[in-house]
Amino acid sequence: MMSINKGKEIAEGSSGPAAVAVGAVVGGVGGGDQRNPPPLSRYESQKRRDWNTFGQYLRNQRPPVALSQCNANHVLEFLRYLDQFGKTKVHLQGCVFFGQPEPPGPCTCPLRQAWGSLDALIGRLRAAYEENGGLPETNPFASGAIRIYLREVRDSQAKARGIPYKKKKKKRNPLKANEVSSTSFPIQQP
Numbered sequence: 001m002m003s004i005n006k007g008k009e010i011a012e013g014s015s016g017p018a019a020v021a022v023g024a025v026v027g028g029v030g031g032g033d034q035r036n037p038p039p040l041s042r043y044e045s046q047k048r049r050d051w052n053t054f055g056q057y058l059r060n061q062r063p064p065v066a067l068s069q070c071n072a073n074h075v076l077e078f079l080r081y082l083d084q085f086g087k088t089k090v091h092l093q094g095c096v097f098f099g100q101p102e103p104p105g106p107c108t109c110p111l112r113q114a115w116g117s118l119d120a121l122i123g124r125l126r127a128a129y130e131e132n133g134g135l136p137e138t139n140p141f142a143s144g145a146i147r148i149y150l151r152e153v154r155d156s157q158a159k160a161r162g163i164p165y166k167k168k169k170k171k172r173n174p175l176k177a178n179e180v181s182s183t184s185f186p187i188q189q190p
Contacts, residue, residue: 072143
């Protein structure tokens with residue numbers, strides 16, 4: 001069974017000793033010089049660590065689950081498993097602090113993984129799946145069920161804190177009505 005520290009570190013994206021030990025198991029990727037591989041970026045290290053931890057999670061299932069048999073339900077179970085290592089207080093609907101961004105006192109509501117952490121984790125695992133030979137069409141991390149779960153987590157955490165989630169708007173390059181740029185082309189109406 002996976003130690004609590006390894007799961008905790010992967011959930012937090014840390015690079016502590018247990019997380020480094022998990023990442024050190026994997027040899028270099030690619031055909032370069034194995035004695036002096038270039039150092040991985042923080043993102044690549046985290047992605048490798050996340051991928052190894054997910055693989056370990058699947059191997060620890062009874063019965064063990066082969067990666068080729070992995071589906072969105074396994075991913076959802078993994079995300080729920082990671083909740084036990086969360087640091088984000090999510091107030092339950094019956095809590096007196098439900099809907100308050102900064103509650104004045106402690107309560108017994110559970111700690112969970114923050115939505116942003118889960119969203120970033122899924123992004124890394126989605127990329128790692130395809131980098132490790134998985135087909136985009138069969139990627140369990142790209143499943144609609146995962147998107148729905150993440151949306152529900154985001155909305156419930158925002159509601160529990162009393163802070164609505166606002167999607168960031170893409171920045172536009174505004175042009176004045178009379179100003180026509182040489183690089184822009186008018187959209188033709190049919």
